[in-house]
Amino acid sequence: MTDRSALQIQLEQGIAKLGLTLPANAVPRLLDYLALLERWNAAYNLTAIRDPAEMVTRHLLDSLAILPYVQGQTLADLGTGPGLPGIPLAIAAPGRQVLLVxxxxxxxxxxxEAIRALKLEGVRALQARVEEVEGQFDCITARAFASLADMFAWGGHLLAPGGVWLAMKGKPPEDELAGVPQAFIVRGIHTLAVPGLGSAERHLVVLEHASP
Structure with a gap:
């Protein structure tokens, strides 16, 4: 069991390396989320990562690395799993309506349970397949969820006009770009430097509606 103070130092240093300024209560709330995930993971196998220090890197900091690209008042996190990146983003930048799918x-x-225990205002969880979700959102996040073609086939209807789609990938998904529907355009592919991740690659594909 990793000492919470050691995890706090690791998380605070990582947030500083990412150049982020978070609300005063964000770090303890992120660690509370991590503790809850670790506890549930023992029984429900929510994530293959068991080591709390590795969770800080691969779950919390990995999620927070895309925070500068998040925009708008509504966000849908598709294929969120145990709430990644949706819950860390909701803690780091409160005030947005977040749907975890x-x-x-x-x-x-x-x-x-995490929404209840952490008192995450404006955050909802929905059990559904992406193609069944209704509504439109200013920002959509998807982490290691599916190919770009499948993401848009299932969930393209969810992106509001002027909204941004943030697809989190490992290696640059060059082979997937041809599968992006004509209605959408790739605005950029950004290399993410996640503190503590070593040689593992992380990239963010930023997409939006093509101009009419």
Missing amino acids: DSNGKKVRFLR
Whole structure:
């Protein structure tokens, strides 16, 4: 069991390296989320990562690395799993309406408990397949969820005009770009430097509606 103070130092140093300024209570709330995830993970196998220090890097800091690209008042996190990146983003930048979407019942049960325990205002969890979700959102996030073609086939209807789609990938998805529908355009592919991740690659594909 990693000492919470050590995790706090690791998280604070990582946030500083990312150049982020978070609300005063964000770090303890992120660590509370991590503790809850670790506790549930023992019984429900929500994530393959077991080591809390590795969770700080691969879950919290990995999610927070895209914060500068998040925009608008509404966000849908598709295929969120145990709430990644949606819950860290909701803690780091409160005030946005966030919908966490996953088809897995036990993961959604965990999400609802996390929302309740962490008092995450404006955050909802929905058990559904992406193609069943209704509404439109200023920002959509998807982390290691599907190919770009599948993402837009299932969820393209969810992106509001003027909104931004943030697809989190490992290696640059050059082979997937041809699958992006003509209605959408790639605005940029950004290399993310996640503190502590070592040689593992992280990239963010930023997409939006093509001009009419």
